[in-house]
Amino acid sequence: GESGYAQNGDFEDAELDDYSFSCYSQLEVDGPQHLLSCAFEDPDVNSTNLEFEICEGLLEVKCLNFSKLQETYFIKTKKFLLIGDSTICVKLGGKHITCQKMNIVKRVKPEAPFDVKVIYREEANEFVVTFNTSHLQKKYVKDLLHEVVYRLEKNENDWMHVNISSTKLTLLQRKLQPNAMYEIKVRSIPNTNYFEGFWSEWSPSSHFRTPENNSGKMD
Amino acid sequence: YDFTDCNFAKIEEEYQNVIFLALKEYMNGIKSTQFNHTVYCGDRPSCLTEIERLTFKSSQCLSLAKKIVTATNATLNSHCPGHSGIQINNTQAMKKRKKREVTTNKCLTQVSNLIELWRYFSRSQ
Numbered sequence: 001g002e003s004g005y006a007q008n009g010d011f012e013d014a015e016l017d018d019y020s021f022s023c024y025s026q027l028e029v030d031g032p033q034h035l036l037s038c039a040f041e042d043p044d045v046n047s048t049n050l051e052f053e054i055c056e057g058l059l060e061v062k063c064l065n066f067s068k069l070q071e072t073y074f075i076k077t078k079k080f081l082l083i084g085d086s087t088i089c090v091k092l093g094g095k096h097i098t099c100q101k102m103n104i105v106k107r108v109k110p111e112a113p114f115d116v117k118v119i120y121r122e123e124a125n126e127f128v129v130t131f132n133t134s135h136l137q138k139k140y141v142k143d144l145l146h147e148v149v150y151r152l153e154k155n156e157n158d159w160m161h162v163n164i165s166s167t168k169l170t171l172l173q174r175k176l177q178p179n180a181m182y183e184i185k186v187r188s189i190p191n192t193n194y195f196e197g198f199w200s201e202w203s204p205s206s207h208f209r210t211p212e213n214n215s216g217k218m219d
Numbered sequence: 220y221d222f223t224d225c226n227f228a229k230i231e232e233e234y235q236n237v238i239f240l241a242l243k244e245y246m247n248g249i250k251s252t253q254f255n256h257t258v259y260c261g262d263r264p265s266c267l268t269e270i271e272r273l274t275f276k277s278s279q280c281l282s283l284a285k286k287i288v289t290a291t292n293a294t295l296n297s298h299c300p301g302h303s304g305i306q307i308n309n310t311q312a313m314k315k316r317k318k319r320e321v322t323t324n325k326c327l328t329q330v331s332n333l334i335e336l337w338r339y340f341s342r343s344q
Contacts, residue, residue: 059289081286082237083293105236139240194236 018042019050019090019098024109024198028138030076036104037074038066038088047071050090050097057086057104080104082140108141108197113167113186116206125173127210131186131203133167145191147199150184152177153207165191179212222267225299230267233294234337241286242334251331258332259339266340271295273333275305280326287330 023038038052052066052073059079066073080086082105089099115132135144148169149159162169176182185205190197258273260266274283274291292304 057293060285081289081293083233083290084297140236192236194232 017045019045021052021088021090021098021100023088023102024107025080025104026109026111027080027082027105027140027195029111032078033076034078034080034104035074035076036066036080037072039072043071050092052088053091054086054088057081057084105194106196108190108195110135110141110144110188110190110197110200112201113146113188113203116184116186116203118184118206118208120173120208120211122211127171127173127176127208129169129171129184131167133188135188136167141190141192141195143191143195144188146186146188148184148186150182153181153183173210176210178210181207181209183207220268220271220299220302222264222271222299222302225264225267225295225302227263227298229298230294231341233290233298234341238287238290238294239334239337241284241290242330242337245284245287245330246327246334249327249331251334254328254331256332256335258336260336260343261339262343263340266336266343267295267299270333270336270340271304273329273336277329280323280329282323283326283329287333 018041020041021038022041023036026035026037029035036054040047047068051068053063054066054075055063057080058064059081061079064075064077064079066075068074085101085103087099087101089096091097111134113131113133115130117130119128119130120126121128129148131146131148133144133146135141143165146164146167148162148164150171151157151159183205184207186203188200258269260269270291274288288305295302296304
């Protein structure tokens with residue numbers, strides 16, 4: 001049906017529309033505060049009077065209401081129990097239109113890595129790549145898998161991929177083209193049985209130039 | 220309640236990732252080894268029996284941290300068939316707790332005993 005709801009305010013049409021939504025969580029995103037963000041799958045949904053609510057799997061309260069920022073609904077709180085399922089519902093005029101049962105710890109989207117640095121070690125003919133992640137200081141989601149991708153800047157989609165669980169990687173000079181400009185970036189995903197979820201956003205890219213055959217120069 | 224049929228692997232996961240952190244957070248840097256422990260359990264079902272008793276039924280510490288109580292309640296209810304655990308009455312209990320939420324020495328002793336029991340649980344495969 002056409003997105004939106006009936007003019008005279010009754011909810012029949014509203015219930016026919018597709019209000020499916022997806023959510024992701026970011027734990028300890030602001031000190032001990034967690035963040036849960038939800039959005040409708042269909043960007044054309046008329047979300048003017050629609051609200052989100054989460055119940056169960058909470059500390060000290062039965063339910064919490066989401067705030068809204070443009071088309072994203074979010075909650076920032078310390079009250080997630082992090083055990084068991086919660087039920088998240090879309091409400092229109094206080095009436096539940098659609099609900100989903102989901103476990104917040106299985107929908108974790110890590111914060112993007114940052115500070116990607118590439119250092120050329122001439123004495124070892126290698127490039128040492130390091131980066132940082134805020135998750136090293138967290139209590140809950142500490143173990144991440146990082147995907148490092150790098151490419152020759154002139155080769156649009158020819159990315160090389162390396163998956164690591166540490167924040168340091170070595171690229172051998174002989175495996176790279178000489179005297180060429182490379183781009184490199186990193187993203188992360190939870191890497192435990194308990195906390196699972198999605199890839200983070202990509203880190204900002206870093207760029208480095210490989211030396212001609214014998215001497216090295218950083219850009 | 221007989222804890223024999225619980226899903227111990229799931230409980231272990233929730234203990235390692237959530238409950239242990241709540242217990243540790245409560246101790247606030249005080250080493251649980253500073254307390255002489257008066258608890259023991261030999262296998263997983265008996266450990267859960269002792270953990271349930273000490274978490275929900277002990278009168279030693281009246282204001283055990285809400286996160287410890289709610290998390291333990293949630294994990295036992297989720298993974299022990301037929302276990303209904305305790306009803307956490309949010310509003311009423313929360314007001315009472317707020318007034319008396321003081322980390323007393325009795326509560327530290329109780330939580331350090333809980334840490335010991337959970338360790339026995341975690342070690343007994």
